[in-house]
Amino acid sequence: MNESLIILILVVATALAFDFTNGFHDTGNAMATSIATGALGPKTAVTLSACLNLVGAFLSTAVAATIAKGLVDAELVSLEIVFAGLVGGITWNLLTWLLGIPSSSSHALIGGVIGAMLAAVGSSGVEWKGVVSNVVLPAVLSPVIAGLVATLGTYSVYRATRGVTEERTERGFRIGQIGSASLVSLAHGTNDAQKTMGIIFLALISYGSVSADETLPPIWVIASCAAAIALGTYLGGWRIIRTLGKGLVEIKSPQGMAAESSSAAIILLASHFGFSLSTTHVATGSILGSGLGKPGAEVRWKVALRMVTAWVVTLPAAALVGATAYGITAGIGGLAGVIVVFVAMIGVAFAIWLRSRIDAVSHHNVNEEWDDERSSRRPAAVGAES
């Protein structure tokens, strides 16, 4: 077994690990409001979402245009840069999960790759115009548009059902929510699993085991990416689900259905018209909108502000980790460098997981009352403030 094959295997493993974090980071985008309104039990919701993500991943036939396309100089991308970028994305995904903040997995990955590219080649390796028009502008616009659509939807839903008993309305919309949440899950699997497939495909091409003319990645790539994202989704990012479902808005099932319909419509339309956007930004904007559209509903702007701050920080922070990872990888050099960073990443992941056990959020307590005072991801019942 030669050195470059081992590096390839480590890169593929890291890519699948990223896919896994992508899954559990984003479960809430589709399922948070269904869980909060009781339309689906927490376990049922994540199981359904995992299955649909799995199916969605298999539905994508074209190789995803690599996430790096138009953002960095494709000629200069090496296995080490991809690897360091993935490490940056994973680390930032885990940190934001610990804080219960729904931040964009795509931004984390893009940030990591850009950071690694900056460390490797310098500013000339990054296509800044592409970054602004493909990443920054959509990130600013998509939550606003999704929020607007969800506001309109929620408002008209409440207008139309005025005078109908709340019990009847809740029951009807809970059924509707199952459909809308399923559609978001399916769209998520189709979009996000492709990103990892694209990365592994790239790695295989650069290793030489797959021809660049192939239009479809090998079936094991599709299967393993589908499995990784589904497994992550099934695990459920309960902290993030809690923030989205309970923290932002006290949500009722008509709002939930309006929010999810808006998310599904915007995600599908945007990918059809060639906008790359983050499902997280869309889902968050939609949920905010469902709070604005319901007469008398309260939106917790403090929580929203925390999220927006995290969104702004995501690109540079992941870039910083990506650049550092590249620095160490290249500094040590060769296989040893990759192994050192790989082991370090596992260590960091384990430390974050240990920290998360202190104030664990699970399917048991995900729907506990939100505590405004501490703006906490942690249910009040669990224990004292840290």
Add this chain to the structure above:
Amino acid sequence: MNGWLDVGALVKVLVFGIVAGAGLPALFAVGVRTQAVGAGTVEGQHLADDRRPMMTAVSYVCFALVAAAVVVGVLFVARDFIGHHTGWYVLGAEEK
């Protein structure tokens, strides 16, 4: 435009987004309402003596339309896959 942003596509996303993303839940809400009216359970109605079968029928039409839209949505997501494996190209899918 100047290449930074495809404004035309953006407007389309917004318009279709409102039609599908806000229109469908609104249609569903009309279904919930007409169903309640049909069953005679809306404010101002008296149970049992105020049932309206026509409204119940309207509610089923609304729910059917929403369900049809969801099916179209799923086909839309899967259109390349369906085309690739069955040769049946729907909803603007193209042979690759």
